[in-house]
Amino acid sequence: MQRAGNLLSLNPARIQNFWHGLPDDLKKIDGVYERQTDNKIVFFIGDRYWVFSNTHVESGYPRPISDFGLRMDHIDAVFVWPSNGKTYFFRGLDFWRYDEQAKALDVGYPKQxxxxxxxxxxxxGVMAWTDGYTYFFKGGEHWRMQRGAVEVDSPSPHSTHQVWMHCDPPTPPARPPPRGHPGSRDCSCELGRSEGSTLTWGSVTLLAGLLLCPLLAG
Known part of the structure; x- marks a missing residue:
C-alpha cells in the first residue's frame, strides 16, 4: 500500500518472500511496528519477536517478548503513538506503554x-497512518482517532474491506420466498445464504500489503 492509500497490487503476496528470516510454518503475525530509535521493523509471533534491518532478520533473533517486560504468551497488537513516541502493547482488556529509550515499561501499567x-x-491491530489518524482494527471493521485524541471520531466502525482493501460492499444474502409462494414448499429452506468472509488484521495478505507500501514508496 502506498502512503496515499492506494494498493500496489490487488494480488496478495507471501510475506516470507519479502521478509527473510520469519518461520517457514508462519500462520499468524500478532503485531508489527517500526522502532523509532533506529527505524528497524519488529515482528511479534506468539511469545517471541524478530528484529529486521531492511528485509533481513538480524542475528540473535528470535528472542522472548519478556525482553519488553511482557509476561504473556502473545500480544494482540502493538503500535507507536506519534503524540509521545511511546510504544503501546495490547492484550485482551489491557494495554501497556513501553519507553524505547529507557527500554522498560512505564510505571502504572497495564491500564484498561x-x-x-x-x-x-x-x-x-493498531497503526498510526500518514493521514494523521490512528486506526484500531478488529475483525472486518476498524475505528479511527485524530492525532493526539483518545476518542474515536465516530461511534460506528468503518469497513476494513472497503476502506483499505477497496472491496465492493458485501451482497446481502438471498431471502427465501414467502411460504405459499408459487414454487415454494411448506418446508422451505433458506437458499443462497452464506457466511460473509471476515478480514483480520493478523492475516498475512493484509499485513504484507500494509508493510510493503512505506518501504517501497519511501
Missing part, C-alpha cells in the same frame, strides 16, 4: 483498553 474511548477490547 476502555481508556481509548469507543474501542472494543480484543484488537487485531
Amino acid at each position: 483498553v476502555t481508556l481509548w474511548k469507543g474501542i472494543e477490547p480484543g484488537l487485531d
Whole structure:
C-alpha cells in the first residue's frame, strides 16, 4: 500500500518472500511496528519477536517478548503513538506503554483498553497512518482517532474491506420466498445464504500489503 492509500497490487503476496528470516510454518503475525530509535521493523509471533534491518532478520533473533517486560504468551497488537513516541502493547482488556529509550515499561501499567474511548477490547491491530489518524482494527471493521485524541471520531466502525482493501460492499444474502409462494414448499429452506468472509488484521495478505507500501514508496 502506498502512503496515499492506494494498493500496489490487488494480488496478495507471501510475506516470507519479502521478509527473510520469519518461520517457514508462519500462520499468524500478532503485531508489527517500526522502532523509532533506529527505524528497524519488529515482528511479534506468539511469545517471541524478530528484529529486521531492511528485509533481513538480524542475528540473535528470535528472542522472548519478556525482553519488553511482557509476561504473556502473545500480544494482540502493538503500535507507536506519534503524540509521545511511546510504544503501546495490547492484550485482551489491557494495554501497556513501553519507553524505547529507557527500554522498560512505564510505571502504572497495564491500564484498561476502555481508556481509548469507543474501542472494543480484543484488537487485531493498531497503526498510526500518514493521514494523521490512528486506526484500531478488529475483525472486518476498524475505528479511527485524530492525532493526539483518545476518542474515536465516530461511534460506528468503518469497513476494513472497503476502506483499505477497496472491496465492493458485501451482497446481502438471498431471502427465501414467502411460504405459499408459487414454487415454494411448506418446508422451505433458506437458499443462497452464506457466511460473509471476515478480514483480520493478523492475516498475512493484509499485513504484507500494509508493510510493503512505506518501504517501497519511501
